Amino acid sequence: MADEPRKIAFICSKGDLDMAYPALVMGWAALGNGIDVTIFFTFWGLDIINKHRQDKLELAPVANTSMKMKMMGLPTGNLGIPNLLGILPGMTAFTTWFMKKKIAEVGAPPVGEYLQMLVDGGAKLYACKMSVDMMGLTKEDFVDGVLDIVTASDFMDMTEGAQIIFI
Amino acid sequence: MATRVIAGKTVQVNEEGFLTNPAEWTKEIAVEIAKEEGIAELTPAHWKVIEYCRATAASLGGKSPTLRQITTGAGVSTKELFALFPKGPAKKVAHIAGLGKPEGCV
Numbered sequence: 696m697a698d699e700p701r702k703i704a705f706i707c708s709k710g711d712l713d714m715a716y717p718a719l720v721m722g723w724a725a726l727g728n729g730i731d732v733t734i735f736f737t738f739w740g741l742d743i744i745n746k747h748r749q750d751k752l753e754l755a756p757v758a759n760t761s762m763k764m765k766m767m768g769l770p771t772g773n774l775g776i777p778n779l780l781g782i783l784p785g786m787t788a789f790t791t792w793f794m795k796k797k798i799a800e801v802g803a804p805p806v807g808e809y810l811q812m813l814v815d816g817g818a819k820l821y822a823c824k825m826s827v828d829m830m831g832l833t834k835e836d837f838v839d840g841v842l843d844i845v846t847a848s849d850f851m852d853m854t855e856g857a858q859i860i861f862i
Numbered sequence: 863m864a865t866r867v868i869a870g871k872t873v874q875v876n877e878e879g880f881l882t883n884p885a886e887w888t889k890e891i892a893v894e895i896a897k898e899e900g901i902a903e904l905t906p907a908h909w910k911v912i913e914y915c916r917a918t919a920a921s922l923g924g925k926s927p928t929l930r931q932i933t934t935g936a937g938v939s940t941k942e943l944f945a946l947f948p949k950g951p952a953k954k955v956a957h958i959a960g961l962g963k964p965e966g967c968v
Contacts, residue, residue, distance in 0.1 A: 700949065720967050720968070723929070723967075723968065724952075724967060726944070726950075727929050727950060727951060727952030727953070728950050728952060728953055729949035729950025729953070729954075730950075801968070802930065802966065802968050803967075803968050804930070804968070811940075812930070812933075812940050815939065815940035815941040815944065816929075816940055816941075816944050817944060
């Protein structure tokens with residue numbers, strides 16, 4: 696169907712800072728290219744639309760095998776942040792601060808502002824009912840762009856014909 | 863490199879129909895391409911965006927700025943930008959302004 700616009704749906708299941716960005720970046724690119732975008736937030740992914748949480752997402756250094764000290768300009772080759780150091784108080788705040796700095800350096804806005812751009816560009820946001828019930832949240836906890844709290848089955852209905860990306 | 867005639871002028875275009883030489887662009891060409899893109903009339907608000915892109919493209923190697931660069935630089939809101947150039951403003955703005963597609967992701 697040439698007249699049917701291409702449709703993409705993202706399922707965001709993670710609430711870590713670095714896991715919030717893939718759907719934001721790809722969703723924004725999709726909107727810019729005229730592709731219909733739907734995002735379904737489930738489990739920890741609800742943090743991305745939770746107005747009390749979305750700008751406080753974190754990145755923990757423990758068990759993170761990709762974050763090398765070399766990124767911080769130290770001549771330490773393949774050495775990561777030792778897990779033993781990662782458990783020290785303040786280390787998660789440090790790695791979060793560092794990652795936010797790297798994100799800002801490439802011109803990407805913070806999570807809340809980025810998500811608002813997607814909403815303004817026409818992205819449709821939904822929260823997963825089971826996760827919302829499980830975590831004791833209500834629609835009041837979410838940012839304005841969230842259209843509704845829906846079941847997994849509703850999501851399947853509304854994304855018929857869409858390409859689905861799970862994050 | 864292919865050429866095509868738009869608004870009575872022969873210009874060089876790439877395989878996607880984007881002008882490859884921004885210097886060949888004219889306002890008449892913009893009006894013509896806008897019609898092809900489904901925008902019947904270019905209003906002053908459209909021109910504000912197009913002119914901002916043309917002005918900044920020189921420092922971006924002939925590429926159109928990204929959508930965020932447009933909204934922050936030209937003072938147009940995201941909603942307004944998507945209303946002016948519906949269904950794919952990133953490509954549409956570049957196409958109409960006679961520039962290459964934006965290179966950034968934001």
